[in-house]
Every structure is written in C-alpha cells, then in structure tokens.
Amino acid sequence: MAQQQLLMIEDDTRLANMVGEYLRQSGYGFTHAADGNSGLAALQTSTPDLVILDLMLPDMDGLEVCRRIKGQGSEQAGTAVLMLTAKGDPMDRIVGLEIGADDYLPKPFEPRELLARIRAVLRRGGETGSASGSNGVQKVMRFGSLEIDRDARTVTVSGNACELTSYQFDLLVALAERSGRVLSRDQIMEAVRGRELEAFDRSIDVHMGRIRSAIEADPKDPKRILTVRGVGYVFAKQQD
16 A cells, blocks of 8 residues: 655644654655645645644644635645644634644644544545445435435536545444434534544534535525434434
8 A cells, every 4th residue: 555645734833743754654655844835835736645634833823724625626625734723713713624634732732633534534435335336335326316326425516526525424424324314413423423523512413514515405494404403313213
C-alpha cells in the first residue's frame, strides 16, 4: 500500500516540526506549509490524502483556505480536511464543518489524539464496503430518486451527483440503513465512528444541515431526513 500523504498548513513552525516528526514515525508522508497561500500552492502540485489546517494563519483566514479546497468545482474538493481550532470556540468548528471540513481538533492537543483523528478520517474515506456483498449488505440503496452507492461512495438524486464529505456520506448511510428508526445524536455518532473521540453534539446538527442541502429538494422543509425534537433524527422510509 502506498504511503498516505499529509499536508499541514500551520504558521507555528515549532509545532509543525514536532507534529511532522511524530506522524512520519507513524508511517505517513508529511509536508508543511507556513501560510495559506503556500498551502494552496502545494495543493496545485500534489494531492495529499489529508490536510491538517490551522484556522489562524498570517495571510488569510483558515476558513477561506478550507472554502477554496472544498469549493464546488475545486480539483481538491475530495481531499479530507482536519481543522485545528481555538479551544473553547465552537463557532469556528461549526462554520468549518458547514463549509466541508471532515473533522476538527481544538488546540492545544496531544499528538496521539491528532493521530487518532487522522486515522479515523482516512479510514472513513477509504472504506468502500467492497466486502458488503458477501455479507448480504445492499451495496446500492435506493429511496425513490435518491441513490446511495456504498462501493463508489457516491450519492445521487435523480441522477445528479450530491457533494458530501466522507463523514457526511457515512452519516447518511448510517441513517439510511436504519430508515424509519429514530436515532439519538449519540447513536448516530456511535454508528459512524464509535465513542473513542470527543462527542460534539452540535457538529451532528451542522452535518445534517449539509446533507439536507445536498439531497433535499427543499432543505428547509425536508422529506428525507426528519428532526425528532428532543431526540434526534429519522430517515423517512416513504420518499419520492
């Protein structure tokens, strides 16, 4: 298997060097860019498997860097992004998730936790469910005009592709597999990635909003993913 490549966009050179040494020892390729423009330039010449993105950069807002990476039509839109956010500032996390980041980690952090989150994001992106057929699991789920292809990790509505992050794809699959069943936020997070990482309830709501924007005809009046107030969410069985 080819070595997975990581790009860290971080202006704290000392931190980047420490993280880089740790991640290289853990078997990853690692490159560092000290500001947003350098990071975006690096993405033009290579495509890492994951970008570790600090939101406090000297030349531009890290959220803007994330927007450019994840923007519609961007060649790097499929690249996973792990945000480094200020501890205790949920708004940065919410906005980052809304514009397509795959996960977040508050500063300061332990290198082991960073490694765990990197592995979780890359695992979600790399799981194609190729063995699902032998286990009797439906590879392609169809709900009216909505089609979820596990192997290709794609979602279409009436044949039109929907843009979702790897985490949002997994959330949608978790709900669709349990269509008609009301799931709490904890149950949804456990179904997708277990409980080994910090739970951040609001992040589920943000991701659900993104999924609705992608698959619903009217995200403000959803027909597929319904909110059950005070409990969680349910994927409706009966759809167009």
